[in-house]
Amino acid sequence: MRIFIDEVRSGPGARMQVSCNEAVQFDDLTLVGEVRVTGTLSNAASRLLLRAQMHARALLTCSRCADEFEADLEADLEEEFLPEESAEAQEGKDFPWSDVTTYAPEDRWIDLTEIIRQNALASVPIQVLCKPACKGLCSQCGVNLNATSCSCETHDIDPRLSSLRELQAKLQASAAKPDPKN
Ligand SMILES: [Zn+2]
Numbered sequence: 001m002r003i004f005i006d007e008v009r010s011g012p013g014a015r016m017q018v019s020c021n022e023a024v025q026f027d028d029l030t031l032v033g034e035v036r037v038t039g040t041l042s043n044a045a046s047r048l049l050l051r052a053q054m055h056a057r058a059l060l061t062c063s064r065c066a067d068e069f070e071a072d073l074e075a076d077l078e079e080e081f082l083p084e085e086s087a088e089a090q091e092g093k094d095f096p097w098s099d100v101t102t103y104a105p106e107d108r109w110i111d112l113t114e115i116i117r118q119n120a121l122a123s124v125p126i127q128v129l130c131k132p133a134c135k136g137l138c139s140q141c142g143v144n145l146n147a148t149s150c151s152c153e154t155h156d157i158d159p160r161l162s163s164l165r166e167l168q169a170k171l172q173a174s175a176a177k178p179d180p181k182n
């Protein structure tokens, strides 16, 4: 995804609306449909500043049930682009960890693809779940417990819990008995 910068390079204070919709593909993240970036690009004399909202839809794999599902990814983009010849950009070159993005005097556009990739990856939740209450797969027979049930559950009750279960069953049984006063 590219933004043409001719307009905003006319001088300090120049400002333009950014509104892009484009399908973008990455090796490490599958996006569905188009990525949308809307905001402003402004010329702050020493650099270009992008302030924008990014919206993408990703195909994710649930970490519990392994089902694929689509999820919205949103991010606020705050990026700066330095002229390649600026002192700051030159200094940044010496530091491999520096994430300074530069543009050359002859560049007519800046490319947002890598910025979109990083922000999209960063907005994927740490625990990827198809839904908060995903029941996952049965640890014994492997069925997807969201779609079906199985009879395995009763076989693996922790022995420490079985006396609690018995107590619970007794309490439920006595609660269900009609009150003798009635
Ligand atoms: Zn799931």
Ligand SMILES: [Zn+2]
Pocket: 138, 139, 140, 141, 142, 143, 150, 151, 152, 153
């Ligand atoms: Zn099972």
